[in-house]
Amino acid sequence: MEKRWAEMPLGTQRSIERRLLSGRRKWTGETSVEFKQRSASATLSRIHYLHLKGVSFSFDIDRVTEELRKRDPDWREEWAPSAAFSVGMRTxxxxxxxxxxxxxxxxxxxxxxxxxxxxxxxxxxxxxxxxxxxxxxxxxxxxxxxxxxxxxxxxxxxxxxxxxxxxxxxxKDDTVRFVLLIIGRLNAFPETFVREFLRSITGWLLKVHMRLLPDYRPAVDRLWMRLVSVLRDRPDSGDTTIVRKARPEWATEALNAPVGELAQFLLADPEINKARGGMGLPHGWKAKCDELLSLPADNRRHALTILCHNLVWLFSIDEEWVTVALLPAIAREDDDADAFWAGFFWGAKLPQESLFIKLKPALLRLTHRNSETRRRHTEILAGIVLAAWGRKHTGNDTQWIADEELTALLVDADDDFRAQLLWYLKNWIEAPDSNWSETALRLLGQVWPKQIAVKTPRVSAALAELAFAQKERFPLFVQLVLPFVVPIDQDYINLPIHEHREDDLIDKYPEATLSLLHAVLTENVRQWPYGLSELLDRIGKADPKLLTDDRLIRLNRIRASS
Incomplete structure (x- = not known):
């Protein structure tokens, strides 16, 4: 183009100039900041390339360069000679x-x-x-x-x-001598430095903890006092690097916040990793935790989240301290409680009996409450509730969660919770040496709620899948789930349509299969799972007497009318 520029009509030159200055379009997935910087760089390189080739523009290239450099201060004029006009070649x-x-x-x-x-x-x-x-x-x-x-x-x-x-x-591979030198300098730098680089310092401290503990604890303590003092005096210096969109994601925030890293540093201390059940945590270690937990606002919650991620382990070592320092957070329904539950459910562990007794009232309140906290932690909450219902207290026959308590929870919960609980039940039954099959019979026969509000398409699909997973007990499970299922009007269900094993349920138990399908299939064949026609044919082949059964006749009629 540079060779033909002088011969071009004036209108064509101006049109090309406008296109050069307007730049390219924003790419999919490119942020506004990236787009402004990259498009400015491309435009600068192109106009300077042409200028070097002798093209004379009508606009002031120096003024344009000054404006575009505000968007890309790193652009250099020496890049222009190698500027390429094909975007594809430079991507x-x-x-x-x-x-x-x-x-x-x-x-x-x-x-x-x-x-x-x-x-x-x-x-x-x-x-x-x-x-x-x-x-x-x-x-x-x-x-x-x-x-x-x-x-x-x-x-x-x-x-x-x-x-x-x-x-x-x-x-993390630096020598102890070098690490101690760095700590000494950090303690000598002004508070403004510590405040500005707090996140970098806490991240570094977490890297080098193996070099410092337990032999150089006094040096660590001096730096610790400095960091906590800054956090106490200037709480905003402990802000997380995560941009908060709506409600806080406490676990993610804590992992990316100075106080969260200090809490992780404490948990990496080899002194407490040697502790065993009931020994108690070191007083100095607990004092540091208490300092973090006494910090204002979100800083305290970041510490609470990280510590509660290890709640079961900490409770096994020092029940008294955990009860006083951590458990009071669940008495409220505020951000402290949300941070507690974020850490606890992140740990995804069933508490020991003594801890569960202390947590139970708050856990039941959380399960009953229609809240964002419950919805966010449904997956783990459902597993803990089911596991606790399946356990009995030491020394007596009472369950951690009684039958009537579980029934009430299932009524108040949503479909996500009920379907997740049934998913756990199905998987635990399939585990080797599991006794959950018998427990499941009691759950379905005595505990599962009969209220209409619980009979939804999604829960019906989960119940049907549970039944189809039971092998020789399939007919028994079908009888138990039939009172609780309704037609499934969405693609929720995963049926064993393509299974042709020797123990295939459809071929062995065609009548039970027909009973369940008749209960969950709608009048609209478009809402049926893919491949169901083949399954209906297999039922008739497995037991020809069912060809005259009103239920199979109805399903075949619906199929034929599609």
Whole structure:
């Protein structure tokens, strides 16, 4: 195009200029920030490429460059000669080059500035991002830290470089001497530094805990006091890196928040990992936990979430402390309670009997309550409720959850909870050496609610699948579930349509199969599961007498009318 520019009509030139300046369209999945930066870079490269080739534009290229560089400050004019006009040719992953040899012979005071100067993309390697300081942090960490510490003497704390140093995975392999040196410097830096880099420091502390504990606890304690003091005085410094959209995702937030990482650091302490049931937790360790739990607002909840993820284990070691420090959160229906349940259900463990007794009132309230917390944790909650109903208290015959309590829970719960409970029941019956088959008969015969509100298509599908999974007990389960099922008007059900084994249920128990299908299939054949016609034919072949059965006649009539 550059060769024909001068010969083009003025209108054509202006049209091309408008297209160049308007840039490309936003790609699917590309964020607004990415689009602005990338489109500005492409436009800059193209107009400067053409300008170098002698194209004379009607617009002020210097002014346009100044405006577009606001969207992409990293763009360099030397990229223009290699600019390509085919977007497809330039769409690929950007690799990272961490070669740091050029920093090896630079005076320590020049390392950071020179690293910044040679970082980024070069015109001859556009799809390679240079990050020499990261390479220095990996191969010569002492030199990298020394450069940062020297800059700190001038009150310069470059954000990207400090974050790079702390986040480098090889920090976990640093020597004890180097780690202690870093802690000493961190304790000497001003509070503004600790506040700005708190998340980086706590993440680093979690990496190096194996180097520090238990032999260097005093050094850890001094840094700990500093970090907790900052969190107490400036709670916003403990904010998570996760963007909150609606209700908090406490587990995700805690894993990405300074206090959550401090709680993980405590749980990684080898001293408590040696503890056994009933021994009690170390007083110093509990004091640190109490400090985190006394922090304001979300910081406290991040600690609560991480600690409650380990609730069953902690309770087995120190029942008294857990009862006083953690369990009061469930007495309320607020964010503290939500954070508690987020950690507890994340752990996904059935509590020991003594802990379950303390949790039971709150667990039952949660199951009865139509809340976002219950819906969010339905999968694990249903499993814990079913397992607790199937257990008996030590020394007597009473169940952890009585029959009438489970019936009431199932009435108040939603379809998600009821279907999930039946899913657990089906899978536990199939487990080797399981006695849940007998327990399931009692659940269906004595406990499952008969209220109309519970008889929904989704629950009916779960009950039908439970029955189809029972092999030789299939007819018995069919009789038990029939009073609770209704026609399934959506594609909820997974039937054993394509099974042709020697123990195939349809061929062995055609009448029971017909009874269940007659109860759950609607008058609309389009709502039937795929392949059901073949199944109906197999019923007639397995027992020809059923060909005159009113139920099979009805289903065949519906099939024929489609």
């Amino acid at each position: 690929r992953w950007v690799a990272t080059d961490t070669e740091s040899a050029e920093l090896g012979d630079k005076p320590l005071g020049q390392v950071l500035e020179y690293a910044a100067k040679i970082s980024g993309r070069s015109p001859d390697r556009f799809f390679v991002e240079r990050d020499p300081f990261r390479g220095l942090c990996e191969t010569k960490p002492v030199r990298a830290f020394s450069a940062l510490a020297l800059a700190a003497k001038s009150n310069w704390y470059p954000t990207a470089e400090w974050q790079t140093f702390f986040s480098e995975e090889k920090r």
